[in-house]
Amino acid sequence: xxxxxxxxxxxxxxxxxxxxxxxxxxxxxxxxxxxxEALERHGTPCWIAPRNVKAGAQYxxxxxxxxxxxxxxVLVLSASATGSDHVGxxxxxxxxxxxxxxxxxxxxxxxxxxxxxxxSNSQWIDVPAIGMPAALAKLAEGARQQEGQAVIAVxxxxxxxLDRTGGRTKLLAGAAVVIGVGVxxxxxxxxxxxxxxxxxxxxSVVITDKSIAVLPFVDLSEKKDQEYFxxxxxxxxxxxxxxxxxxxxxxxxxxxxxxxxADDLRKIGTTLGxxxxxxxxxxxxxxxxxxxxxxxxTRDGTYRWSETYDRDVSDVLMVQEEVAHGIVRxxxxxxxxxxxxxxxxxxxxxxxxxxxxxxxxxxxxxxxHGFEEASAHFRHALQLEPSFSxxxxxxxxxxxxxxxxxxxxPESGFNQARAAAKAALKLDPGSAVAHAVICIVNTAxxxxxxxxxxxxxxxxxxxxxxxxVLQAEAVQxxxxxxxxxxxxxxxxxIANDPLDPAMYNIAARIYVRAGRVREAETAVRRSxxxxxxxxxxxxxxxxxxxxxxxxxxxxxEMQQESGPGAQALGLALAYHALxxxxxxxxxxxxxxxxxxxxxxxxxxxxxxxxxxKDPAFEWLNRAFAQRDNGLYSLKGAPLLRNLEGxxxxxxxxxxxxxxx
Numbered sequence: 001x002x003x004x005x006x007x008x009x010x011x012x013x014x015x016x017x018x019x020x021x022x023x024x025x026x027x028x029x030x031x032x033x034x035x036x037e038a039l040e041r042h043g044t045p046c047w048i049a050p051r052n053v054k055a056g057a058q059y060x061x062x063x064x065x066x067x068x069x070x071x072x073x074v075l076v077l078s079a080s081a082t083g084s085d086h087v088g089x090x091x092x093x094x095x096x097x098x099x100x101x102x103x104x105x106x107x108x109x110x111x112x113x114x115x116x117x118x119x120s121n122s123q124w125i126d127v128p129a130i131g132m133p134a135a136l137a138k139l140a141e142g143a144r145q146q147e148g149q150a151v152i153a154v155x156x157x158x159x160x161x162l163d164r165t166g167g168r169t170k171l172l173a174g175a176a177v178v179i180g181v182g183v184x185x186x187x188x189x190x191x192x193x194x195x196x197x198x199x200x201x202x203x204s205v206v207i208t209d210k211s212i213a214v215l216p217f218v219d220l221s222e223k224k225d226q227e228y229f230x231x232x233x234x235x236x237x238x239x240x241x242x243x244x245x246x247x248x249x250x251x252x253x254x255x256x257x258x259x260x261x262a263d264d265l266r267k268i269g270t271t272l273g274x275x276x277x278x279x280x281x282x283x284x285x286x287x288x289x290x291x292x293x294x295x296x297x298t299r300d301g302t303y304r305w306s307e308t309y310d311r312d313v314s315d316v317l318m319v320q321e322e323v324a325h326g327i328v329r330x331x332x333x334x335x336x337x338x339x340x341x342x343x344x345x346x347x348x349x350x351x352x353x354x355x356x357x358x359x360x361x362x363x364x365x366x367x368x369h370g371f372e373e374a375s376a377h378f379r380h381a382l383q384l385e386p387s388f389s390x391x392x393x394x395x396x397x398x399x400x401x402x403x404x405x406x407x408x409x410p411e412s413g414f415n416q417a418r419a420a421a422k423a424a425l426k427l428d429p430g431s432a433v434a435h436a437v438i439c440i441v442n443t444a445x446x447x448x449x450x451x452x453x454x455x456x457x458x459x460x461x462x463x464x465x466x467x468x469v470l471q472a473e474a475v476q477x478x479x480x481x482x483x484x485x486x487x488x489x490x491x492x493x494i495a496n497d498p499l500d501p502a503m504y505n506i507a508a509r510i511y512v513r514a515g516r517v518r519e520a521e522t523a524v525r526r527s528x529x530x531x532x533x534x535x536x537x538x539x540x541x542x543x544x545x546x547x548x549x550x551x552x553x554x555x556x557e558m559q560q561e562s563g564p565g566a567q568a569l570g571l572a573l574a575y576h577a578l579x580x581x582x583x584x585x586x587x588x589x590x591x592x593x594x595x596x597x598x599x600x601x602x603x604x605x606x607x608x609x610x611x612x613k614d615p616a617f618e619w620l621n622r623a624f625a626q627r628d629n630g631l632y633s634l635k636g637a638p639l640l641r642n643l644e645g646x647x648x649x650x651x652x653x654x655x656x657x658x659x660x
């Protein structure tokens with residue numbers, strides 16, 4: 001667990017001696033708190049520091065006494081724990097007192113000799129195999145038995161979010177995929193299952209004083225039919241706050257995962273890295289709306305600011321600005337009077353604004369029907385109010401998502417997204433999202449690296465902390481082989497939106513190109529923990545395993561991949577690494593037959609990995625002719641490394657105007 005300022009707990013008020021002592025490293029505090037919540041909810045009282053260290057008590061003495069009195073010890077076992085002297089002493093103390101030890105393992109860090117000695121009789125419960133409910137039941141059962149010295153080590157599973165993938169999604173960055181997280185949020189977002197020791201996440205959640213998350217507003221309308229309106233209010237307030245230079249605003253993907261959940265605010269703050277949260281509610285009746293908003297300190301639960309607004313629906317944009325002003329005043333931030341001056345001289349009609357909010361709500365489903373419905377709403381909003389710039393911006397980003405996920409043919413879809421982004425910029429030259437969309441189109445479709453860099457630079461000047469902008473920036477740097485800058489951008493994006501699986505997917509792709517293979521493995525596992533169905537993650541994880549010589553494990557990942565073309569590619573790679581040549585040939589033949597007309601780059605990668613250079617270059621040239629949008633990630637592609645010493649590879653880089 002701990003240094004002398006962290007970790008361990010006391011029985012709940014009214015109880016006797018605690019049943020379970022919780023031992024953990026400070027880095028795993030969110031996990032430890034979640035386990036306490038789960039165990040106590042099932043009737044097992046826990047002792048965990050600092051919660052149960054009485055005022056004036058000596059920390060070390062309190063811990064020793066709690067271990068002596070506990071009937072069992074739960075160890076949050078992680079890389080951090082194995083490197084902690086205090087955890088080792090706690091487990092040694094528990095073993096010396098013949099306390100049953102339950103090791104709740106959250107990663108696959110190698111045990112140090114001391115812990116290995118005390119945990120040598122481990123019994124394993126594999127949560128991915130049996131599911132979280134069964135695993136928690138095993139944990140609760142182990143705690144309740146409180147006898148013997150069998151050690152139960154629990155692997156923590158991936159969450160089970162909504163399936164947001166669909167389509168023929170490439171490994172293309174930029175989509176801020178919105179997911180539901182199910183039990184993962186309930187148990188803390190620092191969980192992910194692994195099969196081998198991997199590096200710690202490249203970007204950790206750090207709470208700064210000027211950091212804030214806007215949670216989804218609650219629909220209090222009589223008919224409960226205004227969810228889209230409540231969500232829209234929260235998102236627009238969030239967008240206004242991102243304009244405050246001193247304020248770190250957590251991205252929508254992460255904040256909205258707490259929708260409909262009654263989570264403890266401290267846990268939300270720890271999870272998101274936010275010192276403050278904004279909560280609110282919306283009640284709407286015909287043309288009247290009541291909006292309530294509160295600013296709450298997640299560290300102590302105190303209310304810093306609260307206000308209620310009773311207005312006509314046509315005044316909601318003004319209400320959003322008033323809420324944003326109230327928040328920055330409460331945080332004692334100084335902003336120019338023009339910072340929130342985004343209202344047009346003629347605000348949109350109530351009907352246009354309603355269409356806009358309905359479009360945002362539909363887009364959040366991140367499936368084909370949702371995108372199509374959203375596009376229709378944005379078009380209608382612009383028909384009603386042609387100067388309504390937020391609707392134009394949303395239309396551009398929606399078309400980008402549809403092109404990326406191939407719900408539209410990529411070439412025509414990206415061009416539509418570019419045209420829509422340019423139209424949005426005519427209405428609002430300060431739209432960071434529109435510039436970021438153009439940046440990614442210039443990268444993925446045009447391979448116009450200098451134009452992409454210009455657009456990303458403009459977007460970053462306008463809104464440097466916006467996750468979508470940072471993602472676009474990371475992709476643009478990655479395309480040019482600028483690994484350090486790419487990693488810096490994506491890690492900043494993760495810090496601002498720590499529950500977006502797309503960001504970890506992008507991070508993994510950057511790390512593996514930069515030679516940081518273990519960190520790449522960690523990142524893609526994190527993406528899978530948040531969204532087990534995220535397209536191409538099994539393939540990407542399999543590639544990181546192949547890079548480490550772990551071909552058998554890689555095959556297992558490839559067999560689970562469902563992305564179009566991805567499984568056939570993955571199997572061709574893994575079977576080749578395992579010297580199962582006939583199986584590799586069969587998988588490659590399937591890949592050519594099913595994806596040769598639109599995904600030549602994947603086929604080129606397979607041949608290159610198999611060291612078949614001539615067909616690899618043949619398919620690279622086909623990908624160029626197809627304008628395959630996978631080619632933007634050519635630079636440093638791990639599967640093409642066998643080609644890099646060939647003069648034809650350098651010639652191809654020149655053909656794409658990429659630096660050699």
